[in-house]
Amino acid sequence: MATGWAGDGAVQDQIDATIKDAIQRARSQLPQGPGRERCEECDAVIPEARRKAMPGVRLCVPCQEAHDQEQDAFAGYNRRGSKDSQLR
Template identity: 75%
Template sequence: MATGWAGDGAVQEQIDATVEDAVKRARSRLQKGPSLERCEECDAPIPKARQAAVPGVRLCVACQEAHDRDEAAFSGYNRRGSKDSQLR
């Protein structure tokens, strides 16, 4: 049942587009090229198992965890939060 000017599948189309954009963004962040043997941040050796498991790996586990923590801290606003909490 459509309300206003929106078509019947408008909400689902918006959800699908949001998911598709997120997948594209995640794929664009994947490493490309050969894995490094040493971490580009701290020069620690990267184990062969990690190189095989993560193609194009550039960081050791410790540096990758720190990078992920830093990235999560600046991930944008909380879409699940209430409108009032986003305005503060």
């Protein structure tokens, strides 16, 4: 089957690169360093169980949920473009 300019396995290479980018982005957002005993947004006490489960935690659960929802609003785009957009 003719693939034009794309080499064999180009589609799989693109999938692998997309997954690698997503993993790298997720790892970069993990908290690092010492955790906090109080939330840096609302100053609520962060329970010890949460601090043990998430080393480097900086936000309480409600503030973390609000932060995650903000991040979800900007996620989900495909910077490489869809196949349909490339064919136009």
